Amino acid sequence: MSPTNGIRRRAVGALVGATALGLTLTACTGSGSGGGDASTLVVYTGQAGDYQINFNPFSPSRIGGLGTIYETLFFHNKAQVSDPVPLLGTEQAWNEDGTVLSVTLRDGVKWSDGEDFTAEDVVFTFDMLKETPSINAGGFDGTVEAVDDTHVTFSFEEPTFVKGPDLMNTPIVPEHLWADINPVEDVIEEPIGTGAFTLKEFKPQAYTIEANADYWGDEPKVKEVRFISLSGNQAGADAIAAGTIDWQTGPIPDIQNTNKNFPNYEAFTQWQNQMVLATCSNADLGCTGPQTDPAVRHALYYALDREQLNNLAFMETANEISPAFxxxxxxxxxxTPVVTELSAPERSLADNAKESLESAGWALGDDGIYAKDGERLSLTVEVVTGWTDYITAIDTMASQAKEAGIELVAAQSSWNEWTEKKVSGNFQLAMDSLWQGPAPDPYYLYNYFYSSASGAEVGESAGNNYSRYDNPDVDAAIDELSTLPLDDLAARQEYFEKIQGAIIEDMPYVPVLTGGTTSIWNTAEFSGWPSGEDLYAFPAVWSAFDAAEIFKRLEPQG
Incomplete structure (x- = not known):
């Protein structure tokens, strides 16, 4: 596809171009960090409205701590294929048949309250996950044992090669504190971890983490990271213009000329997260509304004009998306051959949308909106207040969908309310994105979002599969893939074909576009940011484990 058609071909680590949003901005000449201590990094993750304190690393409403406070055994770079980076673990190895993973732990590590970190903490963490399905996002179903203080083994009844990266990417918590904690419901206000940072201060408008002087690795040169709350993307762009934040991942006007407009800053984009209209899809589990009909979901898929959407909502920084994700x-x-459309249509195919609806018994009403059994095809799309790009996208999609006889209505709420609606199943549609796993392989996305193991009945807390999709054939194929080595493509393809055929037919997540993740960061005040030459982490401030690695690499220049 050529760059002129509005959907840009993916290229790792590129500076991106975009159209201006119509705001008048002047060059930024002030200091980063709001003119404060040059060793304090001020970041904006997109938080709109006050923070509600919660540093429970397994809670869907957590506000932070992953990677910075709570460490994993290894860091897996989602941005490119590379060796895992040792953290609490130093070595890992599978046995020949993929049933036992042996991990050597780092010696001499202490929790930030001074207690020793040992293999028993690892055993406790994974036993807790196994006993609590709603937080067991990686689907751990094995046995973990401490060989001694610095060695653990993960054992499985069947080959489980693909679960290795998920196991190594699990935050480890201290048994001596968490033995009395409810990992689903409890809010953690004073987090204790092994990471390079500890919590210094919390306020609803901002919280600050500070360098851990007793960290097992090199103490970060960035002494504090302050996470601030703003009113949304527009406020984030204004803060870049004012020079009061050092890093945000989100849109600003005229991204192509970021450094010209703001000499202290550069823009960097990578394409990875896939935007969707997620649906509460499963009527058998309590979902209600027109979106429970697959024909409606397919109609939405064909109704979208993605070229126009990319232009109006995403400043042409988004990219094509595969219906197989x-x-x-x-x-x-x-x-696999079952995927007949390699990417979602760029332009609206309203006739295809109408055909899908009418073949399923929907009839066009006098008001131009389809109806069936007395129910109008009107759908509410949940979105977070202040997410201006997503809000613009929904407004654009509403206009496009109307041409196909579908009414879309946006409903804005706080991030906490939006999350609660998804987790509990109290929604029809939600504008969101599906993320990649720890290795560049679609197995992880399928396992995260399509496995019934992380679904739940409406009213109960779901895991990643908040669409509540439940297909035994997909579950079986995911299970089979988990037994095969990642590099055995020939053996794996038949199971990918089963999954791809089913998820395209059922479409619980309607593909929109692959989002261009753009960070704007202060290169005058801090060095060491990821680049096309050294893409050591996925460059997004809200991608917690990646951001934690970036915080450790940065060096203040003041």
Whole structure:
């Protein structure tokens, strides 16, 4: 596809171009960090409205701590294929048949309250996950044992190669504190971890983490990181213009000329997260509304004009998306013959949308909106207040969908309310994105979002599969894939074909576009940011484990 069609071909770590949003901005000449201590990094994650304190690393409403406070055994770089970075673990190895993973732990590590970190903490964490399905996002179903203080083994009844990265990416918590904690319901206000940072201060408008002087690794040169709350993307752009924040991942006007407009800043984009209209899809589990009909979901898929959407909502920084949710081009090898459309249509196919609806018994009403059994095809789309790009996207999609006889209505709420609606199943549609796993392989996305193991009845807390999709054939194929080595493509393809055929037919998540994740960061005040030459982490401030690695690499220049 050419750059002129509005959907840009993916290229790792590129500076991006975009159209201006119509705001008048002047060059920024002030200091980063709001003119404060040059060793304090001020970041904006997109938090709109006050923070509600919660540093429970397993809670969907957590506000932070992953990677910075709570460490994993290894860090897996989602941005490119590379060796895992040792953290609490130093070595890992599977046995030949993929049933036992042996991990050597780092010696001499202490929790930030001074207690020793040992293998028993690892055993406790994974036993807790196994006993609590709603937080067991990686689907751990094995046995973990402490060989001694610095060695653990994970054992499985069947080959489980693919679960290795998820196991190594699990935050480890201290047994001596968490033995009396409810990991689903409890809010953690004073987090204790092994990471390079500890919590210094919390306020609803901002919280600050500070460098851990007793960290097992090199103490970070960035002494404090302050996470601030603003009113949304517009406020984030204004803060860049004022020079009061050092890093945000989100849109600003005229991204192409970021450094010209703001000499202290650069823009950097990578394509990875896939935007969707997620649906509460499963009527058998209590979902209600027109979106429970697959024909409606397919109609939405064809109604969208993605070229126009990219122009109006995403400043042409988004990219094409596969209906099978394999990233293009890095995961094209995993596409199977069942995928007849390699990418979602760029332009609206309203006739296809109408055909899908009418074949399922929907009839066009006098008001131009389809109806069936007395129910109008009107759908509410949940979105977070202040997410201006998503709000613009929904407004644009509403206009497009109307041409196909579908009414879309946006409902804005706080991030906490939006999350609660998804988790509990109290929604029809939600504008969101599906994320990649720890390795560049579609298995992880399928396991996260399509496995019935992380679904739940409406009213109960779901895991990643908040669409509540439940297909035994997909579950079985995911299970089979978990037994095969990641590099055995020939053996894996038949299971990818089963999954891709089913999820395209059922479409619980309607593909929109692959979002261009753009960070704006202060290169005058801090060095060490990821680049095309050294993409050591996925460059997004809200991608917690990646951001934690970036915080450790940065060096103040003041």
């Amino acid at each position: 394999t990233l293009t081009p890095s995961q094209d090898q995993y596409l």
